[in-house]
Amino acid sequence: MRSKSFFDVHNHIENYGEYKDIPALFKSNINKDTGVLMMAMDTPTYLEAAKIEEKVHGAVAAFGIHPWRAHLYHDKTDEFEAHVRRAKIVGEIGMCAKWAPKESSPFQRELFRFQLELAKKYGRPVSVHTVGTEKECLEILRAADLKNVCIHWFHGTVEQAKKYLDLGCYFSLGPDVGFSPEADELARFLPRERILLETDGAECFSWARECKKSPWQFEPAAIKDVYYQAARVRNEDFDTLALAVWENFFDFTLI
Helix, strand or coil: CCCCEEEEEEECHHCCCCCCCHHHHHCCCCCCCCCEEEECCCCHHHHHHHHHHHCCCEEEEEECCCHHHHHHHHCCCHHHHHHHHHHCCCEECCCCCCCCCCCHHHHHHHHHHHHHHHHHHCCEEEEEEECCCCHHHHHHHHHHHHCCCEECCCCHHHHHHHHHHCCCCCCEECCCCCCCHHHHHHHHCHHHHHHECCCCCHHHHHHHCCCCCCHHHCHHHHHHHHHHHHHHHCCCCCCHHHHHHHHHHCCCCCC
């Protein structure tokens, strides 16, 4: 991974839609300097990402049960440990009060805690979804006492972000940077040493930026545009930010 210069720290391969041959995408010269962490929604998406990891240098599969799927996996936790032991990252996990189906709500908290326990047991970094549950997730993470936590595409306030920073968390800024006042405020506020960058999958560019789909967003190298937007919003030199994110990536992932 150290041969890569740019990193998408939160990507979902199922969002590539018609672009099914993901390993082929990485063979293009435009993508050769890009690494990607492939987040899971559930066990099947993890296993699919794990196959890609075997074929593509720079593509890393994470295991986790997304809060949207909590009701489908709360009684299958005995399957998790083997996957966490194999995976280098645990994600996407957490809690969600905005978009999750109602039936998932009763199971989200305990499933989140359980996955954090496994992450701590095996020394895995975690990628956390907190939308609408920023206060609850903060309390759970504080109790879990993990060292390598990335808050994925944060939707809370700057005041809440300060509390996560006090825990030593990283933040992955998404493709709405440069297109959302709230995202821009967070981007300007965060210290450089805590910033990571993500696309959350190719499809996310369209709704985050309210734009039409374009072939470029389906290239792994699309993350470079998030780098550009983050540097522009922060009024920071592109190469300076890119180097900082490179260092942050390895500090976070331990890869």
